[in-house]
Amino acid sequence: MRGLSLTARLGLLFAACTATVSLIAGVLFNRASEAHFIELDQQLLDSRLRAFRALVIDVDSPADLVPRLDDLQSELRLHPDLALRLEGHDSSYWFNSAEGLRAPGRDGLHDWQQDGTDYRVYSARLRPDDPDSPRLSLALDITHHQHFLERMQRLIWLTVGLSALATALLGAWAARSGLRPLHRMAEVAAGVSASSLTARLPDDQVPPELVELVRAINAMLARLDDAFQRLSAFSADIAHELRTPLSNLLTQTQVILSQDRATDEYREALHSNLEELQRLAQMVGDMLFLAKAEHGLLPARREPLELADELDALLDYFSPLAEDRQIAMSRSGDARFSADRSMLRRALSNLLDNALRFTPEGGRIEVNLTRDARSLQLTVANSGPDIPAELLPRLFDRFFRADPARREGREHAGLGLAITRSIVRAHGGDIRCESANGRTCFTLEFPTP
Structure with a gap:
């Protein structure tokens, strides 16, 4: 992430957020669809179980089942995706409409897969209060449900990918558009120099989040402009202040050296030059003191x-x-x-x-x-x-x-x-x-x- 631009980072962040939200929503929808199918299958199997139980409620042996086979077959033809199995309390098969189906006959609702086909199996005693009662098992082919859920999962992953890609592109565009004021600020800042410190960033064309930053930069430019103006004025003032004593020293020295003079005259000229030099030394010392003060370097021994x-x-x-x-x-x-x-x-x-x-x-x-x-x-x-x-x-x-x-x-x-x-x-x-x-x-x- 260190080498990525802010626009790229925001785009990736938007993509990650969108992908996460889409994935969570897709998973929740998939779970809800699966639970809905289970509920529908439960209702269908309950109703069919009551219908088949009514047809064979008094059956106690395979021989008792023979007169009821036609009715069972007729009922099964009404539901081609449903298979019925009737077995005794010793787990022996009395009737099985799907000979190849070997789903376990435990009580309740459960899923079973055999030969590439998915089933939802519902088993119960023929007579619930009789422990030696035969057992009815209904197997519903739910392959179409599973295919729907698989398509739904593929659609979820496709949606997650496309939404992440679209959000990344739109996020990058939005970030670039949102950062445009920063680019304008950078252009103005790049044009600031010692001769253009009066330039200011407009704070009426930037988002509210950047107003404080613009004002801080403008205040900084104002301070720099003020400091530069004071430095320029100081340079001009110091040049003016130093010019007079230096001119006096130069003129007086040239006059003295223009011809031979008595020792007293040389001594008097040196005393005059000394006064000017002391004044210069005092001025330089004062300026050094002020420079230290401006940088917080005054050693205050309290x-x-x-x-x-x-x-x-x-x-x-x-x-x-x-x-x-x-x-x-x-x-x-x-x-x-x-x-x-x-x-x-x-x-x-x-x-x-x-x-x-x-x-x-x-x-x-x-x-x-x-x-x-x-x-x-x-x-x-x-x-x-x-x-x-x-x-x-x-x-x-x-x-x-x-x-x-x-x-x-x-x-x-x-x-x-x-x-x-x-x-x-x-x-x-x-x-x-x-x-x-x-x-x-x-x-x-x-x-x-």
Whole structure:
């Protein structure tokens, strides 16, 4: 069966089922026909036995039988397929209309075959209450019954074979017709490539059993299309981000090498190149981190952490920058959570750094911890201009900036929020952003055990 097509398998299965059902029906019909013939023969033999018994009921010897022979012969001529035998209680033959028939004279109805002829024999005492009574035996020729049953058996086998063959052919045709939507799906799938990921399978022309499969394939194509678009955008973004520092390095190096210069100038150029190289190294490291996160390869070494202490330490680290711009920072709430310390600090540092960059002088940054029976929530909110609602879903995309014309410092490549989301998801949580009424709030939500 492994090498057979699905159409062939279904055709053979239909044929096997039809042959089995036909065979069972044929056998049952054959048994019913045989039982019907036996019942008819039983009724006929019972009636004939009563008639012959009435003719010889008082016979006790062969001599008493002689005056009744003509009547017996007349009755037998009315039934040419019936043979009569009368024998004494000592099994001696008194009368036998079929001299060659030697069927056993046991009581009741039974079958007998002799010289290629089938008989149904019915034997009984002439006088049932007399143990020394003579015995009557009637033999009915049932050869025509047997021939009918044999023809019926041949017809059953022929019907089984033809029905199995017809069902196999019709089943194969039906299976091929039923699988036609799969062939169309295969044609569409074969035409899918990197340049045609927008193709979708129509779900209004397939049987109900295939609707879920079509929808699953369409959803898979949509995910592939989205992933490919994001990969293409990422490739374009990374090329754009790498082009500037590489161009700076190339230009500055060419200028320095264009003529002889003092040692201090060479040293200054090397320091400038070092800054660009560090920026490139940081960008490459961030992209590698994101690639590991997308493939579930972030090694999260969890340990119980007091989040209040971790946040206080970060707020102390950023406090000099906040004081320079007269930005007030505060923390409220307390919670205990198992997480990777270094990864969680990196995520929170990105959020606080982002808040400091976009909070105007004299503004405020608030960090809050809340916990209930189902989740732990950590919010980082800052005052400042609202982020347009249409840009909120893209804040966590790689290299995304709310204002592309604004380059918030050369050290920021637009990967911080993407890294933060990867770290949060690596811990089983999620992150979202809300911005309205001069307040932007990032909410980190983690499930609690």
